[in-house]
Amino acid sequence: MSFMSLQVNEPGRSVLMTGNEAITRGAIEAGLSFAASYPGSPTSEILAHLGRLANEHNLYAEWSVNEKVAIEEAAAASFAGLRSLCIVKQNGLNVALDSLVSIAISGIKAGMVLVVGDDPGAHSSTNEEDSRLLSKVVHIPIFEPSTPEEAKQMTLAAYELSENLKLPVTLRCVTRISHASGNVTLGELQNVNKQAIFAKKDRYVTNAALHQLQEVKLAKIRQIADTLPFNTYKGPQNAKTVIIASGPSALYAPEAVNALGLDNEVGVLKLGMTWPLPEKFLLEHMKHAERVIFIEEIESFNEDNVMALAAQHISEIYPLEFYGQKSGHVTGPKGPGVGEMDPDKVKQSIARVLGVENNQAAEKPSLKLETPDVPVREMAFCAGCPHRASFWAMKSAVALDGRNAVVLGDIGCYSLALRRTGWALPQTMHAMGSSAGIANGLGKLERFGFKQPVIAVVGDSTFFHSTIPALVNARYTRANFLLVVLDNETTAMTGHQPHPGMSKNAMGEIVEGLQIEEVVKGLKLPVVIQDPYDVKGTTEVVYKLLQSEGTKVLVLSQACALVAAKASTRPRVYIDQEQCIGDSCGCNRFCSATFTCPATIWDPKKGKALIDEVVCNRCQVCVSLCPQGAIKVEGGANLDR
Amino acid sequence: MTAKVLNIIVTGVGGQGNVLASQVIATAAVDSGYFVSVGETFGASQRGGSVTSHIRVSKVSAYGPLIPQGEADFILGFEPLETLRTFRDYGNSSTQVIMNVRPNYPLGVLLNEDQYPDIPVLTGNLRVQSQKLWALEATNLAVDVGVPVGTNMVMTGAFAGVQFLPISFLAYETVLKGMFAGEILDLNLAAFQVGVKAVS
């Protein structure tokens, strides 16, 4: 948020930065030239910042069509001697993995850093996935920052290490790093003017014979790890209890130890490089300990690796007990490894291991009064979100069709349709573009008596990211399904990043956007474009398309309400409470209780509906759906419909 | 400031701009020489979920980005239900609270399945439980200044105004000047001032 601090050129000054800003700053201080990414929470902001700073710092930043292309481009820049950065989220790494495995084998030239955002607790993800396991598979080292300050320092260190070893280096951030803010000490801003060249003698080829070289590189890093300043130990010398923590847990741990009054008994060993391990450093501290407690987020990655190390050196460190996810001691309410860590869980876990009283309850002054019931706040489509109209229309068409059409969900804001805000319409949801692949499969089961129509629903960004190959496949194999593209003209889920369908790129330059229908027409598949705000028309179109055979595409085109609202001069929408007849209408509070747009609320005093005009984005969809015609547009205007 | 760390929670609903408010407060604190950690949960920000920022301010060292339960010293609540939720989990009898009284109804309430607590009951509850409660018509104040989306600056102004953190108004205004320019800056400054006044 404090974007301006990225531009401050006062080395030594301490400024507030998010983890993502710190990484951005670190990359620029490291002389970054080339960055590529596909948006994904929690790391989306990095490329967005780099795009805005591109001109000033003579670098190139790109929102790529997907992560596989992004990592290949970053590797290319490195091959040509430019420091590069690829930024992905956990799932994005899965997409890029095939290429990354090979790039790690072939080796690189200039420093190449891979930022991976993991999302413990799945704040903004479909899953909790520990990407460290993948970096281990790839044979590349992992830095794991525990503060924004460290994120910046590690970015710089990662470039050095990468360039030394000719190997990409992973910077693994969790949400509480990327989206956390803290003091960051500024360094010198670089403005490198590098010449890119692919040297005639250079070869970057994947070859099984290079496996041996990878092992050699790892062995080297293992030695370097022991001397890295990011692996630290704080606490009494020869403490009997040592906590091994990484990421933000390395901050929760000392706070918890302090709160439990155990400062003089427990030491905290922070792992800044979690793969390969600083073996000597670890062994040194395990020797004096009687018990080790592992605290980390998602999988028991450090725990497994350190225990394997310990087993190998059992005679040097025996006796020693291990506590963590495996022993069941380090856990939240939903079980070890499930959900994100926080100071309370860490404190409880430590208390559980050491058998001390968790004095938290005693410490917390009990509330004087019973708190009234606090209803949960479910996520829902925003006011005026075109997806709400789209899913209502699809739901209507599916009901009218009456053949139990199967709706397949995908990844984006519209994943919310799996919840009540989208009437739980989709029956599957997996990875980016998976709906189209699953539709391909279902779309061929007629020979096995399958009679249900199939609708795959993707967003515009997801369409470009990984739906196109599935469409090609559908055309080739004549799959029977309807692909609905919810085209809101942006990558809304992750904060409105541009994509290949748009006329702007990451650096703000005007480019020629690729129209979705151009692609579909190129595949010689039928395509219809429709405005989802016209719910009746959309219902009819979906219904009609469901009656036809083969693969067909419907583009539901309407800008994201949040973008549109910002630029809006749309007229005010209000409810004429004279005309709304409340509960004596047969509508069962349609606008507030069924369509559940957050802007249409219930006015309990009058027993009628009401529009919260601070929330309303003035899409006017409810105007067309109110059976009583009680929702009005000021001036009687009616958008472009 | 005598405590080792001061824990402030800014809470609200996606779209209310509370993340920006927490950034202004945190930046002003860093610029005034403190160690600050902010833990933000804004994955759901654009989709009507609860959005909460934990701000931890210390003279001594950097703290982790999350506040332990029951240890909030100050809650800046943009929405009554979220304020109550946060107080229930993080508040204690010495917690101070500024709350915007305008409700934003969750889906379960719209669906007529859940009951939104009565505002007077909710306010009364917080008033008794907390050390001090300022209940503000922040959204209406922002609407009066001509920027309904300026609720966040009214709240920021109110937070600055109660001087829970020994930070000058100038420090906040400098942060705003670094973030905005022109008419938008003027509107935000105006909203900030309205907030300061509302608690003085």
Add this chain to the structure above:
Amino acid sequence: MEQSKMPLRLRQEVMESGNCARCGLCVGLCPYIKTMNERIAFIHDCNREDGTCYRVCPRTPTNLSDLDKQVFGKERADHGLGNYLEILYARSLNKDLAQAGQYGGVVSTLAAYMVESGESQAAVLTKRQNNSPPTPCLARNREEVLSCSGSNYSASPTLSILNAGVRSGLEKLTIVGRPCQILGLRKMQALTERSEHNMSAKKVDFLIGLFCFWSLETEIYTYLRGKTGSARLLRMDIPQNYGVVTTENGEIQIPIDELRAFIRPTCQSCFDPTSEFADVSVGSTEYDPEWSTLIIRSTRGQEIVNKVCNAGHLETKPYPEERLPLLLNAVINKKKRVLESLSNGKGYEYLELSSDYTQGIEEGGVGR
């Protein structure tokens, strides 16, 4: 009537059980029941307790003797044809309407008179769409009435336009409908204790019912397209033992068995082949395609027929004595078949029939 989750019951007992007559009256009362391609469905579960949709449905419990009293002020004497004042042969004296009409063009002539004379603001009719399902039409003038002439044999939910029409401010409406549609409208008119916004039937003041022994599934149009190719379909008729479609390229005969495959099963549970609750009912003569059978049932029906005849648009002649038993037999046989299927548990029971009524049917209808 039991008042529990009526919309849900409508969905389960009527729609999902294949008993929907597709009258269309429930469409447009609320945002939840919609129609497409003649099918009616709930697009979203409505959890209301009470539901106008359920109360007015011609396929939910209905007390016939109450309805007889409500519409005609008395119980019926004829258990075949129901209450009526007079039964006649009739035909249009307007060339274009006579020409375009299914038989005598009587229905169109009555409807045209209603909208032209100002007795009605509009008539709810059904309009042929070549080889596709017909669409509802709010006819406001003679031209529009003419364009709706002729029968479409599918169960088109054309009353769906009524609620929207009334909401747009129309009053004094004429309705042309199948027996199920007439029954639904009368049930809605019977909800006297309600003055709600969605009591559209109260704006209907002339009901023309068609004879209808059964209707066909929508798939008939796909089938017909297969027979006629791209030729425009102009007319369809089902004389006694075969079907005939007339296209711009001439007539095509269709074996009755092939047509029978498209008969909607729910029509086999219907007791009312002659629109017993209409003001007037019109059907074929099964004898002379130039004429239609016209049953005048109510005084309102009598009044309008008189006016139309006096204005020189319609001529009538007595119903041939010797043919009346044929009609009555056909009707009684249908009713008996329904009773039989009910007694062996196959049919769908929705009518509350007093023993008088069932006995009347068993005994052959007239004269009690």
